[in-house]
Amino acid sequence: MTRKSGKLGKWLVSGPPLLYLVVFFAIPTLIMVLASFRSPGDFGGLAPLVDESGKLDLNVDSYVRFFTESVYAQVFLKSVWYALLTTLFCLALGYPLASLVARSSRKHRNLLLLLVILPFWSNFLIRIYAWMIILGPQAALARGVNGVLAYFGHEPVALLFSSFAVLVCLVYVHLPFMVLPLYANLEKHDQALLDAAQDLGAGAWQRFWRITFPLSLPGVYAGAALVFIPALGIFAIPDILGGPDDSLIGNVIKQQFLETRDWPFGSVLSIVLTVAAVVIAGLAAWVGRRNLGTPSSARNARA
Amino acid sequence: MHRKPIALWIAAGAGYAFLYIPLVIVILYSFNNSRLNAEWVGFTLEWYDKLFHNDDMLAAAGNSLMIALTASLVSTVLGTMAGVAMYRYKLRLLPLLVLTPIAIPEILMGVSLLIFFVLVNFTLGLVSVTLAHIAFCIGFVAIVVRARLAGMDESLTEAARDCGATPWDAFRYVTLPLIMPGVIAGALMAFTLSIDDFVITFFTAGAGTVTLPLQIYSMIKIAVTPEVNAVSSLLMLLTLALIIIASRLSPSLVGAPSEGP
Amino acid sequence: MKRFVLLLASLAFAVSASAAKDEFHLYNWNNYLAPETVKLFEDQCKCTVVQTYYSDNEELLAKVAAGAKGYDMYVPTSNAVEALIKGGRLKPLDKSALPNLKNIDPRYLNTSFDPGNKYSVPYAMSTTIIGYNDQKIKELGLPTDTWAVIFDPKYLEKVKGRVTVLDSANELFAAALKYLGYSVNDVDPKHWNEAAALIKKAKPYWAAFNASSYIKELTVGNIWLVHGYSNDIFQANLDAQAAGRPFKILQGMPKEGAVLAVDNMVIAKDAPRPDLALKFMNFMLDGKNSAEGVTNLIGSGNPNMDAVKYIKPEILNNPAIFPDKAVAAKLEQLQDLTGPQRRLRNKLWTEIKAGR
Numbered sequence: 041m042t043r044k045s046g047k048l049g050k051w052l053v054s055g056p057p058l059l060y061l062v063v064f065f066a067i068p069t070l071i072m073v074l075a076s077f078r079s080p081g082d083f084g085g086l087a088p089l090v091d092e093s094g095k096l097d098l099n100v101d102s103y104v105r106f107f108t109e110s111v112y113a114q115v116f117l118k119s120v121w122y123a124l125l126t127t128l129f130c131l132a133l134g135y136p137l138a139s140l141v142a143r144s145s146r147k148h149r150n151l152l153l154l155l156v157i158l159p160f161w162s163n164f165l166i167r168i169y170a171w172m173i174i175l176g177p178q179a180a181l182a183r184g185v186n187g188v189l190a191y192f193g194h195e196p197v198a199l200l201f202s203s204f205a206v207l208v209c210l211v212y213v214h215l216p217f218m219v220l221p222l223y224a225n226l227e228k229h230d231q232a233l234l235d236a237a238q239d240l241g242a243g244a245w246q247r248f249w250r251i252t253f254p255l256s257l258p259g260v261y262a263g264a265a266l267v268f269i270p271a272l273g274i275f276a277i278p279d280i281l282g283g284p285d286d287s288l289i290g291n292v293i294k295q296q297f298l299e300t301r302d303w304p305f306g307s308v309l310s311i312v313l314t315v316a317a318v319v320i321a322g323l324a325a326w327v328g329r330r331n332l333g334t335p336s337s338a339r340n341a342r343a
Numbered sequence: 344m345h346r347k348p349i350a351l352w353i354a355a356g357a358g359y360a361f362l363y364i365p366l367v368i369v370i371l372y373s374f375n376n377s378r379l380n381a382e383w384v385g386f387t388l389e390w391y392d393k394l395f396h397n398d399d400m401l402a403a404a405g406n407s408l409m410i411a412l413t414a415s416l417v418s419t420v421l422g423t424m425a426g427v428a429m430y431r432y433k434l435r436l437l438p439l440l441v442l443t444p445i446a447i448p449e450i451l452m453g454v455s456l457l458i459f460f461v462l463v464n465f466t467l468g469l470v471s472v473t474l475a476h477i478a479f480c481i482g483f484v485a486i487v488v489r490a491r492l493a494g495m496d497e498s499l500t501e502a503a504r505d506c507g508a509t510p511w512d513a514f515r516y517v518t519l520p521l522i523m524p525g526v527i528a529g530a531l532m533a534f535t536l537s538i539d540d541f542v543i544t545f546f547t548a549g550a551g552t553v554t555l556p557l558q559i560y561s562m563i564k565i566a567v568t569p570e571v572n573a574v575s576s577l578l579m580l581l582t583l584a585l586i587i588i589a590s591r592l593s594p595s596l597v598g599a600p601s602e603g604p
Numbered sequence: 605m606k607r608f609v610l611l612l613a614s615l616a617f618a619v620s621a622s623a624a625k626d627e628f629h630l631y632n633w634n635n636y637l638a639p640e641t642v643k644l645f646e647d648q649c650k651c652t653v654v655q656t657y658y659s660d661n662e663e664l665l666a667k668v669a670a671g672a673k674g675y676d677m678y679v680p681t682s683n684a685v686e687a688l689i690k691g692g693r694l695k696p697l698d699k700s701a702l703p704n705l706k707n708i709d710p711r712y713l714n715t716s717f718d719p720g721n722k723y724s725v726p727y728a729m730s731t732t733i734i735g736y737n738d739q740k741i742k743e744l745g746l747p748t749d750t751w752a753v754i755f756d757p758k759y760l761e762k763v764k765g766r767v768t769v770l771d772s773a774n775e776l777f778a779a780a781l782k783y784l785g786y787s788v789n790d791v792d793p794k795h796w797n798e799a800a801a802l803i804k805k806a807k808p809y810w811a812a813f814n815a816s817s818y819i820k821e822l823t824v825g826n827i828w829l830v831h832g833y834s835n836d837i838f839q840a841n842l843d844a845q846a847a848g849r850p851f852k853i854l855q856g857m858p859k860e861g862a863v864l865a866v867d868n869m870v871i872a873k874d875a876p877r878p879d880l881a882l883k884f885m886n887f888m889l890d891g892k893n894s895a896e897g898v899t900n901l902i903g904s905g906n907p908n909m910d911a912v913k914y915i916k917p918e919i920l921n922n923p924a925i926f927p928d929k930a931v932a933a934k935l936e937q938l939q940d941l942t943g944p945q946r947r948l949r950n951k952l953w954t955e956i957k958a959g960r
Contacts, residue, residue: 049510054428054437057421057481061440064478068455069447071462082943083691085669109951115958133361136354143347153531154586155359159366160535161582162575163559165567169380170365170372172817177826178382198765200826201812215362217483220532224491224525244348262490266445266483266532273448276541279771280817284807287957293448298662299773300950301669301687302943303454310451317446318439377847381824384847399655454670461671546667550629550674551654561634561657563816565839565902 076102076307084301102304106312112292116312119289122203123271126210130218130267131260133211138222138259139252142229153223157216164213168280171209175199175281202283209277214270218263225259226252261324269317289313373572380567390569394577397570400558404574406469407538407555408582414476415533421477422484422533423526427518429485430492441486444479452479453546460547467549475547476537483536484529491525538578626651628880631675633867634659636728641897649883668693668872676875677884681865683774685724686717686940688870694723695871701882704889707910711932712866717939724868725885728898729905731935732775732863733924735819735837739851740766740828748856751783754831755802760809768821769831771813773953774938775863776803779831782860789939793948800952807956822853833865834924838903855924861934866907 077098079087087097106112141152159167174181177198186196199205229252237247253260275290289309296306376385394400422441429438444452456475460467499521503513519526541556548557555578559571628649630637634657642653656675658664661684668678668688680688688694699705705725712726736748744762746753753759754769769776778788780799790796811827812818819836821827823843830837834855841853869888871881887893891910899906903919905926906912912920919925927935941949 050428050432053424054432054434057425057428057485058437058440060421061437061444061478061481064456064459064474065444065452066440068459069443069452071458072451072455080943081669081691083669083687083940084665085691111951111955111958115954118958133358136351137358140347140351140355143351150590153528154583156362157531157535158579158583159362161538161579162366162369163556163571164539164541165559165563166369166372166380166571166575167365169567169817169820170368172820173368173372173381174365176382176821176824178824198811201768201814212361212365215358216535217532220528221487221490224487224528225493227524228491228495228521258490258493262486265442266486269442269446272446280814281812283812284810284957285959287813287954290448291957292954294450295773295950295953297450297454297666298660300946301662301665302947302950303669305947307451310448313448314443314446318442321442321446378843379820379823379847381820382847454666457667457670457672461673467672467674545663546670546672548656550631550656550672551627553656557657561659564633564659564836565635566820566843 072303072307073311076304076311078304080302080304084303086303102302102308105305106308112289112309115287115292116289116316119272120316122207122210122288123268125207126214126271127218127264127268129207129211130214131264134215134218134222134263137215138219138226141219141223142226149227153220156219160213160216164276165280167212168209168277171205171212172200172281175205175208198283201281203286205281205283206278206286209281210271210274213274213277214267217266217270221262221266222256222259225256225262229255264324265321269321272317273313369572370576373569373576375569375572378566378568380569380572390573394570394573399553400555400570400574403553403555403558404578406553408578410469410473410476410554411534411538414473414480414537415530417473418477418480418533419484419526419530422481422529423488423522425481425485426488426492426525426529427514427522430489441482443482445482445486449479449540449542450546453543456543457546467547468552469549471547471549472544472552472554475543476540479540479543480533480536483532484526487529487532488522488525491522491528495521534582538582626877626880628653628877628884629674629676629875630655630679630884631664631677632657632679635902636679636867636898638897638901641893644893645884645887648887649880651880653884673872673874674876675872676877676881678870678872679727679867680870681867681938682715682717683938683940685868685870689718689723690940693873695873695875695878696722697725697871697885698882702886702889704886704910707889707891707908709907709909712907715937718868724870725889726907727867727869727888728894729864729866729907731834731857731905731924731927732770732779732832732865733834733837734856734858735822735830735832735840735853736856737822737825737828737851738854740825746829748854749859751779751858751860753829753856755780755783755806757805757809760806763829764809765811766826766828767810767830768812768814768818768827769810770818770833771815773949776813776831777949777953778863778936778938779858782858782862785860788861788863788936791941791945796949796952800956803956813957823847823849825849825851835902835904838919838922838925855922857924857927857931859934861936864935864937866937 075086077100078089079097079099081087089097137156141149141156144152173179176182177200182199185199189196233251234247237251273290275288275294278286278288278291293306293309296302296309372380373390374386374388375383376387425437425441428434429441460471465471500513500517503517539556541560544554544557548554555574559567628651630653632655646653661681664678664680665684665687702725708726713721718724734748734753741748746759746762754767760767777796777799780802781788781790781795784798784802786795818827818830818832819840822830823840837853837855844851844853869885871878875881888897889908891908892914894906894908895911895914898904899911899919900916903925906915923931
């Protein structure tokens with residue numbers, strides 16, 4: 041590393057974001073973490089911290105509830121599954137997009153990138169409504185699919201109000217968060233490496249699998265994290281076009297804060313979700329640490 | 344950069360189609376002669392006309408734009424700093440604080456921020472919403488910038504330092520241009536997140552603060568009329584225009600030296 | 605960048621400073637007050653009405669519980685009023701400022717959750733009933749005056765995948781309890797388990813639990829039968845006619861009874877301008893304003909006797925909106941549940957939705 045960086049540089053660079061996040065994130069969140077140990081208020085919110093007899097009212101009732109009533113764990117696992125599927129599909133769909141943009145000429149690159157993200161500046165709700173139109177039973181897609189199914193003697197399926205609709209929209213909503221990190225990484229790949237490989241006889245697939253993909257792994261991990269983690273907590277999509285079985289942990293958490301007004305339990309569920317997400321992300325980063333790029337590993341990859 | 348295989352064009356084309364078919368419907372239905380966003384009835388400009396007389400909706404759109412621009416600017420600066428710091432130094436707390444807002448359910452973050460603002464007696468309004476947005480956008484920017492930095496050749500920066508450049512100069516003239524695509528990508532993400540946020544905005548908005556998502560979600564039980572399609576389409580075009588203008592004015596900001604190390 | 609922050613900060617100051625000026629902050633459901641009526645009030649009181657919206661009582665309650673300030677008036681449904689009163693969030697009303705209160709039908713006054721109307725006055729009402737596509741339902745020969753058509757597999761078979769129910773534990777349990785012959789406010793866990801079993805049996809035939817986009821789907825013809833709010837169903841029919849559909853969307857009042865939701869005007873305890881709030885309350889208690897501002901706009905029920913002469917006939921003669929005495933006797937308002945009850949209900953609800 042450079043000789044003079046040292047302590048001052050470290051604090052100058054990491055200080056401001058650290059301070060901001062401590063004030064506007066860590067402290068508020070700690071309030072809610074504390075809330076997970078309190079009792080719910082009778083009419084919503086939280087019961088007073090110090091009850092009538094002057095004692096501190098802290099307990100682990102809500103945690104006990106989570107670990108004893110297994111239905112919550114079941115919903116949680118289903119959400120993990122959906123988030124995983126979403127990430128994989130986003131990767132499959134997003135990689136070619138990011139690749140195309142990264143490999144385009146300077147003139148076109150920015151435009152192509154903007155085109156990827158432009159749809160997401162329109163409102164979320166009407167984009168979902170657009171999908172309801174596309175997937176509706178009377179629209180072309182459903183008619184086509186059910187026509188084919190009918191040919192094989194199968195019952196018609198509903199595309200709307202189903203897990204399929206939920207997944208399609210989950211992928212749709214998270215796609216840019218896969219494309220952007222991937223693009224940022226792919227953009228700096230040196231074409232010379234690929235040209236050299238080709239000169240040495242490597243086919244297109246080999247060039248991709250042996251050179252491009254490994255070098256792009258930091259981007260893949262970043263994109264996967266930025267898709268998987270938010271997708272775990274989503275609730276609006278199942279609410280609007282999910283089927284009767286598509287309730288996810290995000291919906292359950294929302295219910296705790298709204299219908300049930302049980303904030304401590306909502307906090308517990310949120311904490312479990314957050315911890316799980318951070319742990320999974322951390323694990324993935326640790327597993328792929330050789331590829332996540334310290335300066336020395338980059339030199340090794342090039343050698 | 345030159346020959347791109349046909350397979351890539353097809354796959355990417357499918358991706359763009361997936362992105363744009365719903366968008367085409369969104370824009371198309373802003374001309375739909377029906378209150379509902381459900382099926383095509385006929386062509387009309389009625390909704391654009393209604394929109395231009397709908398002060399509430401226009402004010403909400405303006406607020407959203409202002410908040411998104413500010414929040415993405417600040418969070419990009421802070422997020423880039425965080426991304427660089429996480430890459431360069433061995434830190435414990437910052438990576439955790441950066442990653443957790445992405446994981447934490449929005450409703451928890453919204454409620455906790457509201458309680459926090461009330462506790463410190465901070466008046467709720469546009470500022471409280473912006474502060475909240477910055478908090479959850481920093482992480483996204485930081486992760487993208489860090490991914491961009493990963494695998495970057497440190498020898499260039501070292502060479503600059505060896506030639507006598509100060510750390511700030513090395514950063515500004517060597518590192519920053521190299522990570523610029525990551526910074527841009529992060530900024531775009533932050534803007535997207537902010538302009539469409541509902542849950543956190545709902546809890547941190549003041550008694551007279553309306554953003555576009557707040558306005559629209561409150562219509563969800565009655566009907567999200569094509570006026571919403573109209574304002575969305577216009578907002579998209581406006582943002583696109585702003586970016587094109589900005590990139591013309593400062594091409595060095597948006598482009599990056601692509602023929603990299 | 606600095607300028608941006610300054611601009612925003614000064615905006616925030618301006619907003620908070622002007623709260624003391626003649627601004628009335630109303631936190632209301634969207635589309636629950638005609639713009640013309642707002643203008644009328646603004647002219648009368650020489651003030652500005654600043655409306656912000658919520659789409660669910662629970663959102664209002666969560667925000668208030670977290671300490672949100674700055675609003676003068678909310679318009680919560682009765683069970684939410686109950687929660688707000690018990691939580692000490694409301695300001696008692698100065699009845700001397702509300703001469704128009706005499707217009708309200710005494711049936712809707714002096715309720716169990718607010719005896720003597722210390723804190724609230726009724727605003728508008730709706731019922732949670734059955735909505736249906738008259739063409740399809742006639743074809744299939746299904747009844748429309750009983751909850752059986754939502755819960756009984758023998759009827760559901762014919763409309764499999766074309767039925768939605770509200771995504772609300774309170775509402776769905778209420779309908780199930782009514783069908784089983786109990787009160788909507790029955791809190792016996794045994795009865796709740798019965799209701800949960802009934803719901804689980806019917807669930808495979810339902811397309812979705814949906815409280816937001818079901819009306820759209822009903823109007824388009826993708827969904828043929830819903831458990832929904834009377835206002836929404838009324839609006840769906842208007843939309844269907846406007847789109848030239850061959851069918852009508854009609855309301856079915858189940859003979860077992862249904863939930864009546866009365867929305868009320870209340871004043872926040874820390875309201876900046878309670879005087880304007882009282883003025884607005886009295887203004888909306890006037891029959892004409894109530895009829896034109898709310899009922900004629902969205903087809904909601906109206907507890908104001910003086911409003912009757914201003915209400916459009918097609919709304920007034922609709923038995924689902926203005927039910928006769930016999931039906932009205934079967935309607936019940938939802939009461940708020942205690943903490944432990946809410947938790948039990950949420951557990952049952954989560955099990956239902958998780959497919960257990």
